Amino acid sequence: MPEGKKKSKxxxxxYPMPEQDPKERIKNFDEVPTGQDAxxxxxxARRCLQCKESPKRKLCKDGCPVEIDxxxxxxxxxxxxxxxxxxxxxxxQNLPAVCGRVCPYENQCEGNCIVGKxxxxxxIGRIERFLxxxxxxxxxxxxxxxxxxxxxxxxVVGAGPAGLTVAGDLTRLGHKVTVFEALQYSGGVLxxxxxxxxxxxxxxxxxxxxxxxxxxxxKNDHVIGKLMTVDDLLxxxxxxxxxxxxGLPNWTNxxxxxxxxxxxxxxxxxxxxxxxxxxFPDYDTPIRVGKRVVTLGGGNVAMDCARTALRLGAEESxxxxxxxEAELPARREEVHHAMEEGVRFELLAAPVxxxxxxxxxxxxxxxxxxxxxxxxxxxxxxPIKIEGSNFILDCQTVLIAIGQSPNPLVPMTTPDLKxxxxxxxxxxxxxxxxxxxxxxxxxxxxxxxxxILAMGDGKRAAKAMHxxxxxxxxxxxxxxxxxxxx
Amino acid sequence: MCVNMYDIVKAEKxxxxxxxxxxxxxxxxxxxKAGQFVxxxxxxxxxxxxxxxxDFSPDKGTITIAVLEIGKTxxxxxxxxxxxxxxxxxxxxxxxxELKNYGTVVCIGGGxxxxxxxxxxxxxxQAGNQMISIxxxxxxxxxxxxxxxxxxSDEIHVCTDDGSxxxxxxxxxxxxxxIDDKRGIDIVYAVGxxxxxxxxxxxxxxxxxxxxxxxNPIMVDGTGMCGSCRVIVDGQxxxxxxxxxxxxxxxxxxxxxxxxxxxxxxxxxxxxxxxxGAK
Ligand SMILES: Cc1cc2nc3c(=O)[nH]c(=O)nc-3n(C[C@H](O)[C@H](O)[C@H](O)COP(=O)(O)OP(=O)(O)OC[C@H]3O[C@@H](n4cnc5c(N)ncnc54)[C@H](O)[C@@H]3O)c2cc1C
Ligand SMILES: Cc1cc2nc3c(=O)[nH]c(=O)nc-3n(C[C@H](O)[C@H](O)[C@H](O)COP(=O)(O)OP(=O)(O)OC[C@H]3O[C@@H](n4cnc5c(N)ncnc54)[C@H](O)[C@@H]3O)c2cc1C
Ligand code: SF4
Ligand code: SF4
Ligand code: FES
Numbered sequence: 001m002p003e004g005k006k007k008s009k010x011x012x013x014x015y016p017m018p019e020q021d022p023k024e025r026i027k028n029f030d031e032v033p034t035g036q037d038a039x040x041x042x043x044x045a046r047r048c049l050q051c052k053e054s055p056k057r058k059l060c061k062d063g064c065p066v067e068i069d070x071x072x073x074x075x076x077x078x079x080x081x082x083x084x085x086x087x088x089x090x091x092x093q094n095l096p097a098v099c100g101r102v103c104p105y106e107n108q109c110e111g112n113c114i115v116g117k118x119x120x121x122x123x124i125g126r127i128e129r130f131l132x133x134x135x136x137x138x139x140x141x142x143x144x145x146x147x148x149x150x151x152x153x154x155x156v157v158g159a160g161p162a163g164l165t166v167a168g169d170l171t172r173l174g175h176k177v178t179v180f181e182a183l184q185y186s187g188g189v190l191x192x193x194x195x196x197x198x199x200x201x202x203x204x205x206x207x208x209x210x211x212x213x214x215x216x217x218x219k220n221d222h223v224i225g226k227l228m229t230v231d232d233l234l235x236x237x238x239x240x241x242x243x244x245x246x247g248l249p250n251w252t253n254x255x256x257x258x259x260x261x262x263x264x265x266x267x268x269x270x271x272x273x274x275x276x277x278x279x280f281p282d283y284d285t286p287i288r289v290g291k292r293v294v295t296l297g298g299g300n301v302a303m304d305c306a307r308t309a310l311r312l313g314a315e316e317s318x319x320x321x322x323x324x325e326a327e328l329p330a331r332r333e334e335v336h337h338a339m340e341e342g343v344r345f346e347l348l349a350a351p352v353x354x355x356x357x358x359x360x361x362x363x364x365x366x367x368x369x370x371x372x373x374x375x376x377x378x379x380x381x382x383p384i385k386i387e388g389s390n391f392i393l394d395c396q397t398v399l400i401a402i403g404q405s406p407n408p409l410v411p412m413t414t415p416d417l418k419x420x421x422x423x424x425x426x427x428x429x430x431x432x433x434x435x436x437x438x439x440x441x442x443x444x445x446x447x448x449x450x451x452i453l454a455m456g457d458g459k460r461a462a463k464a465m466h467x468x469x470x471x472x473x474x475x476x477x478x479x480x481x482x483x484x485x486x
Numbered sequence: 487m488c489v490n491m492y493d494i495v496k497a498e499k500x501x502x503x504x505x506x507x508x509x510x511x512x513x514x515x516x517x518x519k520a521g522q523f524v525x526x527x528x529x530x531x532x533x534x535x536x537x538x539x540x541d542f543s544p545d546k547g548t549i550t551i552a553v554l555e556i557g558k559t560x561x562x563x564x565x566x567x568x569x570x571x572x573x574x575x576x577x578x579x580x581x582x583x584e585l586k587n588y589g590t591v592v593c594i595g596g597g598x599x600x601x602x603x604x605x606x607x608x609x610x611x612q613a614g615n616q617m618i619s620i621x622x623x624x625x626x627x628x629x630x631x632x633x634x635x636x637x638x639s640d641e642i643h644v645c646t647d648d649g650s651x652x653x654x655x656x657x658x659x660x661x662x663x664x665i666d667d668k669r670g671i672d673i674v675y676a677v678g679x680x681x682x683x684x685x686x687x688x689x690x691x692x693x694x695x696x697x698x699x700x701x702n703p704i705m706v707d708g709t710g711m712c713g714s715c716r717v718i719v720d721g722q723x724x725x726x727x728x729x730x731x732x733x734x735x736x737x738x739x740x741x742x743x744x745x746x747x748x749x750x751x752x753x754x755x756x757x758x759x760x761x762x763g764a765k
Binding site (some may be wrong): 174182183220223226227228247248249251258260263264266270271275276280281282283284285286287288305328359360407408409469 | 707708723742
């Protein structure tokens with residue numbers, strides 16, 4: 001906008017994000033939104049009103065769990081100073097290219113955007129994505145300043161968003177950090193769960209490399225609870241952070257669930273993403289989908305499964321969900337993408353049993369129609385079976401995406417670590433656990449949530465750990481966690 | 487890509503299609519117990535596969551695996567030379583064998599199962615048991631770990647399918663005889679082909695001799711996060727990698743295990759053809 005020109009009316013909509021055509025993209029694993037150019041991003045940034053903070057109203061910033069100074073970085077983008085904008089983002093954000101893609105910003109930063117009250121909000125997520133991609137492609141990741149050492153050392157268990165955030169933050173504060181990760185690649189759900197077409201693995205790798213270069217040591221292939229225990233780690237480090245995520249698949253426990261062709265979302269996605277089975281036989285790990293694939297569930301994980309199945313060659317990909325479209329827990333954008341690609345939604349239906357053939361392969365699923373009753377504790381209307389409405393759906397593959405539970409290995413092998421009745425590790429507001437020196441955060445303490453909430457947890461824990469390591473080593477009584485624990 | 491690299495220290499052929507690899511992995515070696523396994527990936531494009539540790543030496547900082555070449559990944563392992571490295575190696579995984587003084591233990595192994603059986607016999611012997619080992623293979627050339635097992639057993643019976651060594655017939659024949667002779671068996675431990683373990687479990691069931699079998703379901707992560715390895719035991723779903731791999735043989739649904747292990751036969755054949763064809 002040239003100096004002096006009067007502010008014109010707000011552009012009502014976000015500048016469109018170019019995307020691969022749905023017909024084409026279901027034949028490949030390339031990213032769906034292809035990204036915007038600098039000019040468009042500057043125009044998008046200029047939709048921002050640079051609102052002033054006020055106790056009376058919530059702003060974009062208040063919606064960001066890691067408290068990025070959004071108006072400040074957008075201002076720099078308006079001025080075309082991407083390097084400075086990125087520096088501001090990096091102050092708080094360890095995985096910008098990831099969050100710019102998978103953050104549920106519509107409920108967070110963008111959900112609070114003042115422009116969004118009457119028009120579409122400022123595309124904060126896509127501006128963040130642009131900056132991170134620009135930095136990576138232009139090799140402009142600002143100089144890494146090595147802080148002076150505090151002489152303290154910290155072990156982090158799990159290289160997911162929570163663990164990586166803690167590792168990045170504590171390293172910047174001068175602590176020596178070692179991350180222990182069970183898998184051969186780092187990133188947690190970002191590498192084994194979220195598919196390539198939503199989050200390219202090379203991008204995750206680049207973000208992890210950035211964290212490494214800042215001084216974090218990551219030891220892959222280290223299963224804590226097997227190779228070493230938390231107590232072993234505590235003997236060699238001044239504090240431990242547990243960020244082991246919610247990696248345990250939930251099952252339907254219906255008749256026939258162990259038939260061939262019935263997979264947990266975790267198995268399906270791990271084969272495809274972590275082990276790159278979509279490139280079989282160039283990569284060795286096999287995957288098989290039938291003509292019709294039925295995915296059970298309605299969250300992000302279910303959308304990812306259904307869309308992946310299409311790309312693997314399924315003729316029809318069906319989502320079976322027991323409530324109606326309004327209750328689908330997945331992000332709108334994901335539902336929209338899935339529909340565009342031709343995923344069929346069989347709503348208000350729940351599985352009853354699985355039917356197999358003589359070889360032990362699944363051939364059909366029996367389901368029952370549902371209707372919505374009174375709202376339950378979660379505020380969503382409770383689905384109720386319609387008696388006698390059972391129906392049969394032919395299918396050769398069933399993907400179970402009805403949620404994940406906390407990973408039990410660390411709690412099981414750390415006797416004095418208290419857990420809740422949901423199996424999560426009990427923590428206080430600072431991320432402290434019932435065991436002195438041990439902190440926890442992310443999905444292992446909240447239950448399956450989001451990348452940015454896990455990172456927010458990591459931020460808070462890192463702050464508390466820094467305080468614990470440098471000023472105040474006091475610890476709440478174990479009883480304090482008794483309430484949370486079962 | 488910065489991942490830990492694991493060097494092959496020693497590689498030797500035990501039979502035409504069984505290779506023994508000694509791998510530098512000091513941390514795993516110091517923690518490993520009988521009955522536990524590792525998950526390894528040969529190269530960046532590789533599959534993660536489970537292999538039981540046939541030996542482990544905290545002093546040398548190595549673990550040993552014996553691999554039967556049946557598909558692409560195991561063939562790649564069979565071709566490794568000292569100085570080569572694995573892309574990734576994770577362990578020790580699975581629950582260790584429960585070591586108690588049971589009294590008289592009969593350990594039965596067949597084929598590649600003999601390598602898996604050796605550390606178990608050794609550990610149970612150390613735990614004070616009277617060890618009777620029954621080992622079998624198709625022919626005498628395919629018998630592995632015979633000397634090692636003999637050293638840690640009080641009694642050993644050798645069987646071959648073709649009669650080229652020892653008893654002409656199956657390991658189960660010998661077990662039957664021991665049962666008929668009322669040798670006072672307190673527990674049976676069996677590891678080998680599914681069919682062998684099933685036959686043995688069926689044989690000991692009427693005599694109520696507790697029987698432990700070591701299962702080999704298809705695994706992906708080996709740490710409990712995917713359920714690829716699920717097996718049915720006593721009507722309940724268990725994860726082979728974290729609840730096992732050893733289970734009560736009288737309660738295992740062997741039919742389901744057999745069916746589940748055939749899940750990727752077509753793809754495995756494609757993979758193998760591509761590999762051998764390319765060479
Ligand atoms: C398919 C899928 C799609 C999703 N889509 C979105 C989305 O679009 N947007 C969004 O915001 N969120 C999404 N989520 C949720 C989000 O990914 C998670 O909430 C987030 O990754 C949690 O981070 P975390 O660090 O707590 O755990 P994780 O990401 O689960 O990482 C935990 C890490 O710890 C490791 N680990 C576990 N046990 C051990 C052990 N004993 N020793 C050593 N290491 C161990 C694991 O291997 C893993 O690397 C999705 C989740 C899934 C599964
Ligand atoms: C706990 C456990 C311990 C084992 N220990 C040994 C051992 O000490 N020595 C040994 O030679 N073998 C062992 N196995 C079997 C070994 O893992 C398989 O032979 C190997 O994975 C085959 O891979 P492939 O690519 O060579 O063959 P493929 O052609 O891919 O498969 C051949 C057959 O092996 C089985 N298999 C394939 N992929 C897997 C997988 N990811 N996990 C498990 N089984 C698979 C299937 O039944 C398949 O039909 C063990 C298996 C388990 C579960
Ligand atoms: S991290 Fe997420 S919530 Fe925060 S500004 Fe970025 S997109 Fe918005
Ligand atoms: S609320 Fe919206 S318009 Fe206001 S500063 Fe934030 S992004 Fe800009
Ligand atoms: S191999 Fe994935 S849970 Fe056992």
